[in-house]
Amino acid sequence: MTDGGPAGANAPAGSRVNSESGAKSLLLGLTRRLATMLLTLFGVSVIIFLVLRLLPGNAVTSSLGVSAGLLNHAQIVALDRYYGIGEPVVEQYTSWLHAILTGNLGVSLSSRTSVASLVGAALPVTFELAIVAMALGLLIGVLFGVFGALRPGRAVDLSGQGVSVIGLGIPSFIIGTGIVTMLSAVFHYFPSSEPFASLTSNPWLNFQQIIFPAFTLSLGIGAAIMRTARASVLEVTGQNYVRTARGKGLSRRSVTWKHIFLNAFIPVLTMSGIQLGYLLGGTVIVEQIFVLPGLGRLLVESINDRDFPVVQSVTILFAAGFVLVNMIVDVLYAVIDPRIRNR
Amino acid sequence: MSLTSLDPVPPAPLELGAGEPAVARHGLMRALWRSRNGRVGLVLVVLVVAAAISAAFGGTPYDPQFQNSSALLAAPSWSHPFGTDQFGRDILSLVLDGIGVSLKIACLSVLIAGGIGTIAGIVAGFLGRWTSAVIMRITDMLFAIPAILLALIVVAALGAGWLNSAIAIGVGYIPIFVRVVRGPVLSLRESGYVLAGRVLGFSRRRLLFRHILPNVAGILAVQVSLALAWSVLAEASLSFLGLGPPPPTASLGEMVYQSASSGLAAIDWWTLAFPSVMIVLAVIGFNLLGDGLRDAIDPRTRKR
Numbered sequence: 091m092t093d094g095g096p097a098g099a100n101a102p103a104g105s106r107v108n109s110e111s112g113a114k115s116l117l118l119g120l121t122r123r124l125a126t127m128l129l130t131l132f133g134v135s136v137i138i139f140l141v142l143r144l145l146p147g148n149a150v151t152s153s154l155g156v157s158a159g160l161l162n163h164a165q166i167v168a169l170d171r172y173y174g175i176g177e178p179v180v181e182q183y184t185s186w187l188h189a190i191l192t193g194n195l196g197v198s199l200s201s202r203t204s205v206a207s208l209v210g211a212a213l214p215v216t217f218e219l220a221i222v223a224m225a226l227g228l229l230i231g232v233l234f235g236v237f238g239a240l241r242p243g244r245a246v247d248l249s250g251q252g253v254s255v256i257g258l259g260i261p262s263f264i265i266g267t268g269i270v271t272m273l274s275a276v277f278h279y280f281p282s283s284e285p286f287a288s289l290t291s292n293p294w295l296n297f298q299q300i301i302f303p304a305f306t307l308s309l310g311i312g313a314a315i316m317r318t319a320r321a322s323v324l325e326v327t328g329q330n331y332v333r334t335a336r337g338k339g340l341s342r343r344s345v346t347w348k349h350i351f352l353n354a355f356i357p358v359l360t361m362s363g364i365q366l367g368y369l370l371g372g373t374v375i376v377e378q379i380f381v382l383p384g385l386g387r388l389l390v391e392s393i394n395d396r397d398f399p400v401v402q403s404v405t406i407l408f409a410a411g412f413v414l415v416n417m418i419v420d421v422l423y424a425v426i427d428p429r430i431r432n433r
Numbered sequence: 434m435s436l437t438s439l440d441p442v443p444p445a446p447l448e449l450g451a452g453e454p455a456v457a458r459h460g461l462m463r464a465l466w467r468s469r470n471g472r473v474g475l476v477l478v479v480l481v482v483a484a485a486i487s488a489a490f491g492g493t494p495y496d497p498q499f500q501n502s503s504a505l506l507a508a509p510s511w512s513h514p515f516g517t518d519q520f521g522r523d524i525l526s527l528v529l530d531g532i533g534v535s536l537k538i539a540c541l542s543v544l545i546a547g548g549i550g551t552i553a554g555i556v557a558g559f560l561g562r563w564t565s566a567v568i569m570r571i572t573d574m575l576f577a578i579p580a581i582l583l584a585l586i587v588v589a590a591l592g593a594g595w596l597n598s599a600i601a602i603g604v605g606y607i608p609i610f611v612r613v614v615r616g617p618v619l620s621l622r623e624s625g626y627v628l629a630g631r632v633l634g635f636s637r638r639r640l641l642f643r644h645i646l647p648n649v650a651g652i653l654a655v656q657v658s659l660a661l662a663w664s665v666l667a668e669a670s671l672s673f674l675g676l677g678p679p680p681p682t683a684s685l686g687e688m689v690y691q692s693a694s695s696g697l698a699a700i701d702w703w704t705l706a707f708p709s710v711m712i713v714l715a716v717i718g719f720n721l722l723g724d725g726l727r728d729a730i731d732p733r734t735r736k737r
Binding site for chain 2: 131133138141142260264268271274275368370378379389390394396405408412
């Protein structure tokens, strides 16, 4: 695990393949990854479906509460048919899968509007939040990690480690709650009290509404990336080829960026991919705190309403996003490291 | 070098892996104490666990649910060191009770995740290609759902309650245990002393329990500590979202939510501060303990 495997200068000679077959193997690898990804997503959909359907409690008992116990058999059957939950499980699954694949996510049980329109409205918010948070996290993590490791024990390094303790140790819902409380109590400022403004309609208000939740999320990601970047840079700095590069009189900048940074980047990339999972989970909580109408908020609301079609669709969407990004990370490995490309 | 290191242990024929000698175990504790992370983590964890145990045996200053109507939202004082909430309940007692519930849920969920995950990981690493492939595919699928989301939908399906929270949180962490255990088992299976054991005709069970499992124990200990940190965090997050155990079960996440959503946090800061600090201490404690254990076990990082 600790072995990030920096792309050293000691690649086996046999791995030098001409570029044409390199591109071909890249394409082959891409196809294989795509197939694995689809298989994974299929499994994920089965897991989510089973978890939500095979366990006790359903839309009927949820919307009627205790009085569901007073229904006679005919009424139960009729209600089940109304909600579409009376059919055999396999049939329910296949019709749901078919609906998803054709882009028709079904109808929300609680609001009676199409799931696609609910998700469509929420997706851009979470997407923007995730992108900004990831960018901030990478910025914090890479800057502190790399510059800290280049001068271990100095001010940058120590402050970076301080940030990483905060980011890893303090849950995002506490950081978020703290920020909201501070903003409203001290500065009498709460941008989310106004309805959410999209990036195109009111960029400035949108920025104010997104930046605080994004910052909240980015601390945790940044801390993890920072630790990885620091360890990785420290390890690479000790390698022989870095000493060689210094010895032959290359400029400091060239050594830092071409020899150290590029070789230290792969573990950072891996960590970023992993962190995206936490980030997607984190949006659920942070959107709740900052009252952002994103997918996470939609998910919690529909869980409370036992609105299965919405819960299923949103969870699948989160999983798809996570899997997709990890595939992109895999492809990026190949772009950065020629040895992986030619494997 | 401790016996839990991943490097093949120099062979002592026929007595391989016959339990760790006491010296090695003391060495581990000393190494743990030598790392700054391990020291701080150990102290925090002992404090947090002591708080939880004291609450479990009724050691709270007040009955946590007792509502003192003459002391609503009292600021911290000698009689209420952490103040009181809007119902006049003593926050110190609630916080102690809350961390007790948190740790109970965390321990059970780690037992679930660690138990299932370790067995699956060992099977995937030790048995044949097919079993391994099936287990790893399922693990990948579980891993594709962010753990907190998985916990969220499981708790949504099961309904709120401390046992259900524990199951939900445990399920979310299973894939991590599978991955962490499988890797070392794969490489241990091909290591010299396991091959030697195989040549000597040891049974599979003996190889597994006497030669492989003790060498995975260290990695497992690190992961258990990190998993506990995550579980405390996840439990607090679920409660914060209103999906934790229902009242009157004390819950730190719920206290934070109540304080923040009612707007009390801005004025009566103690309603937010103390539950938050308790969560943070527990999470940081287990995380640092895990880091310290890793430092202590892995001789490569120990030198730093």
